[in-house]
Each structure stands twice: as C-alpha cells, then as structure tokens.
Amino acid sequence: NAGVTQTPKFRVLKTGQSMTLLCAQDMNHEYMYWYRQDPGMGLRLIHYSVGEGTTAKGEVPDGYNVSRLKKQNFLLGLESAAPSQTSVYFCASAYRVPSYEQYFGPGTRLTVT
Amino acid sequence: GNSVTQMEGPVTLSEEAFLTINCTYTATGYPSLFWYVQYPGEGLQLLLKATKADDKGSNKGFEATYRKETTSFHLEKGSVQVSDSAVYFCALYRGGSNYKLTFGKGTLLTVNP
Numbered sequence: 650n651a652g653v654t655q656t657p658k659f660r661v662l663k664t665g666q667s668m669t670l671l672c673a674q675d676m677n678h679e680y681m682y683w684y685r686q687d688p689g690m691g692l693r694l695i696h697y698s699v700g701e702g703t704t705a706k707g708e709v710p711d712g713y714n715v716s717r718l719k720k721q722n723f724l725l726g727l728e729s730a731a732p733s734q735t736s737v738y739f740c741a742s743a744y745r746v747p748s749y750e751q752y753f754g755p756g757t758r759l760t761v762t
Numbered sequence: 763g764n765s766v767t768q769m770e771g772p773v774t775l776s777e778e779a780f781l782t783i784n785c786t787y788t789a790t791g792y793p794s795l796f797w798y799v800q801y802p803g804e805g806l807q808l809l810l811k812a813t814k815a816d817d818k819g820s821n822k823g824f825e826a827t828y829r830k831e832t833t834s835f836h837l838e839k840g841s842v843q844v845s846d847s848a849v850y851f852c853a854l855y856r857g858g859s860n861y862k863l864t865f866g867k868g869t870l871l872t873v874n875p
Contacts (some may be wrong), residue, residue, distance in 0.1 A: 653805070682862075691851065691867035692806075707862065739805055750796075751863060753805030 650675050653754035655740050661760045662730045670725040670757050672740030680743040681723040682707075682751065683715060685736040692739065698723055730761045764789040768852050768866035775842055775873050783837040783869050785826075785852035793856040795819075795828055795835040796863070800849040809837075809850070842873045 656671040672681065683695040694707030696715040704715045712734060714726045723742075727734060737758050741751040769784040787793065794813045798806040810819030815830035824839045835852060852866040 689867065692865045694862055697862065741806075750808045750811065751806075753807065755805045
C-alpha cells in the first residue's frame, strides 16, 4: 500500500496563476482532508470530505476549491494564487469514526511569488 | 469550541534526558486525544492515542495519560534519542465536530548527542 500520496511535492507559482494539488489514497478511506501548515500556526483545515461526491468547508476555505469525484482522490484547487497561500499543504484520510486516526501524505510545498 | 494548547517550543535536550511536552485541552464531554509526530520533511503520523479518561497511550517509549480532572494529555519519554527530534502535535477529536481533528500548534523537539 502506498498510503496517502500527494502530487506535486514542490511548486512555485506567480500571483494570479492557478493550479490543482492531487491527493490519492489506496486505503478505501471515507474521509479526506486538506490542511495547510504555516510557522507558528500549526495545522489549519481548509476543506474536507466525508465521502465520494461530498465536500465541506474547514477553518480557512477562502481562495480554495475542492472536488471528490472518486473515493480515492481529493483535489485542492487554487483559482488565482496569492502570496498569502505560500504554505505547506497536507492531505489526510481517515477510515471512520470513532476509532479516529488520520493518515497524512508527505506534503506539497507551494510558493507564490 | 474545542481547542488544544501545547507548551511553546522549541525544546532542546541532550540524549537520554527526560522529556515532557505539556498539552491541555478545552472540549465538552469526552473527546479522544492524540499525539502526532512530524519528522523533518515528512507528513504527520500518529504516535499514540487515548479514547477515554485515565487511558494511557504508549508507543516507541512515549507515554501520555488522559486526565479528565486536569483536562491534560502530557507527552513523556524517559530517555530521548537523537532520532526523536521532530515536531510533536497534540490533537483532539470530539464527536459531533464534523469529523475534524483540532490540533495544537506543535512543539519542536531537538535532541543533541
């Protein structure tokens, strides 16, 4: 099992450009999450999904969109990148509640200039 | 709402020293509590968990006890190694919170030989 994988690992964007981050999991997990990690801020939840075809907003959803067309994939989109979106992005997945463990991908380091 | 407060870092120790990282939480009812660890350049991975009061989670020599009376879940290890250098995150899950984990801001631990 590959677990949770993220593509790409690194990316540099110019302000106003768009991109999509891909998260894939092969554990048949229902729940998937996108976080951003910034120095001194810990992890903040951007969007999450409780099943195929469903998405919901987290703490910091502005400027991002997501889609979960297939159970194993969770896409995070930036339509018009801003320097404030420079961060490390982590995807996670979880099997179910209440035995609640999230499995994290290795992260994507995004820089917006 | 739910919140997690961790001791501020960074924490620097010599090899074989005793480690304590404090974590307290605010939540109604009986949340599940977790410690996640993030090694340099990697995603988070679950270190240990406890799902009810007085439970002790343990893994790789680390321990934490769920103390309902003090709303705490402090992480301890009797003898740290250089390989324990990482960022440690305390987190909680409270049922009815839309399947979201609430994370602390993380504590950077550096262990010197």
